[in-house]
Amino acid sequence: MAAQDDLDPVRRLSRLDCCAVSDAMDKLGIAGVASGLEQRSTTRRIAGRVVTYKLVPAAEAPARDGPPRHLGTTAVEAARPGEVIVVEQRTGIEAGSWGGILSLGAKLRQVAGVVVDGPVRDIDEARTYDFPVYCRSLTARTARSRVAEAFTNEPVRIGDVTVHPGDYVLADASGVAFIRAGDVARVLDAAEAISGREAAMARALMAGRPISEVMGADYEHMLR
Numbered sequence: 001m002a003a004q005d006d007l008d009p010v011r012r013l014s015r016l017d018c019c020a021v022s023d024a025m026d027k028l029g030i031a032g033v034a035s036g037l038e039q040r041s042t043t044r045r046i047a048g049r050v051v052t053y054k055l056v057p058a059a060e061a062p063a064r065d066g067p068p069r070h071l072g073t074t075a076v077e078a079a080r081p082g083e084v085i086v087v088e089q090r091t092g093i094e095a096g097s098w099g100g101i102l103s104l105g106a107k108l109r110q111v112a113g114v115v116v117d118g119p120v121r122d123i124d125e126a127r128t129y130d131f132p133v134y135c136r137s138l139t140a141r142t143a144r145s146r147v148a149e150a151f152t153n154e155p156v157r158i159g160d161v162t163v164h165p166g167d168y169v170l171a172d173a174s175g176v177a178f179i180r181a182g183d184v185a186r187v188l189d190a191a192e193a194i195s196g197r198e199a200a201m202a203r204a205l206m207a208g209r210p211i212s213e214v215m216g217a218d219y220e221h222m223l224r
Contacts (some may be wrong), residue, residue, distance in 0.1 A: 009184045010082060013170050014047040016191050020198070021170055021177040024190035027223040032158030032178045037115055037171070041103075041126035041133040045172040046113035049085040051075050052165050053152040055089040055097050055118070061148035071149040072102045078153060081110035084169050088179075089118025089157035094139050095146035100125030107131045115171055117158045134171045194222060 013021070044154045052073045075085050085106065090098035100122030106114065113132030119139040120126075126133045153165040161178050163169075168179040177179055179187050201214045 002030055009046055009168060009188060012188045012192070013168060013179075013184075014045065015186075015196055016170065017045070017220070018170055018172045018175045018177050018194040020191045021101055021179070021187065022175065023194050023223055024187050025177065025179070027190050027194075028183075028186060030179075030183055030187065032161050032177045032180070034117070034161050034166050036159070037117065037134045037136060037176045039132070039134055039171070039173045040123050040138065042130055043173070044113075044132050046084055046132045046134075047170045048112040049080075050086050050163060050169050050178070051079045051083050051153060051168045052088070052163060053155045054154070054156050055087065055091060055143070055147045055148040055152045057091050057093060058145055058148045060086050060150075064149060067073060069149075071147070072098060073105070074149070074152040076102060076105045076109060076111065079106065079109060079111045083111050084171075085114045086156060086163055086169060087116040087118065088158060089113065089116060089147065090157065091118075091147055093146050094138055095141050095143045096121030097143065097147065098135070099132065101142075103129050103131040103133065113171065115158065115169060115176055117156075118211050128144070130212070132171075134176060139169065163177055198221060 087097050097116050097118045098120045103126040107129045116135040119137045120135040121139050153161050155164050163178045166181050168184050170177045204214050
């Protein structure tokens with residue numbers, strides 16, 4: 001019987017890189033890779049289930065009863081250890097959609113990291129906390145009076161990808177891959193096979209085989 005860790009999608013995903021997962025998704029005809037979300041605060045790869053929130057211009061924020069809640073706090077409190085918070089901030093307004101106190105709060109809840117399609121502030125604090133942040137850009141501008149939260153844990157748009165709560169995400173320095181929960185098993189199987197074949201190619205190079213031979217027809221046709 002396989003060890004439980006070998007069956008856990010997040011553990012399996014964390015052993016892969018984004019390029020292998022992207023290749024697997026290409027092979028299977030599945031969209032889900034976003035580019036331009038840079039690794040800003042650590043060099044660590046992150047993988048996990050997704051918790052989402054979306055920001056809109058402050059004037060468009062829905063009315064809410066009760067005391068005010070700062071953007072992102074609902075997602076941080078909803079996230080379980082190992083999950084990844086994914087944020088849509090596509091308003092065109094230069095305003096932070098994540099900041100230092102949120103990084104600390106998420107770190108204390110053992111959130112794996114945050115991926116933001118938009119600007120992030122207080123990146124030096126995230127570096128101090130060793131909290132992984134992937135984002136489109138950096139800013140010092142506050143969200144206050146500029147942007148506000150529209151909702152938490154509903155679908156968001158990241159690059160060209162629609163991301164749902166409970167999807168899986170893998171992020172590293174090459175890119176970010178989002179995988180629907182219903183697709184994760186076959187994507188992982190394909191990505192692990194690709195990664196294994198590439199590891200064998202590396203061993204062949206180290207053993208002295210010519211690179212033109214190693215990266216021949218088998219490599220070119222790997223995704224067929």
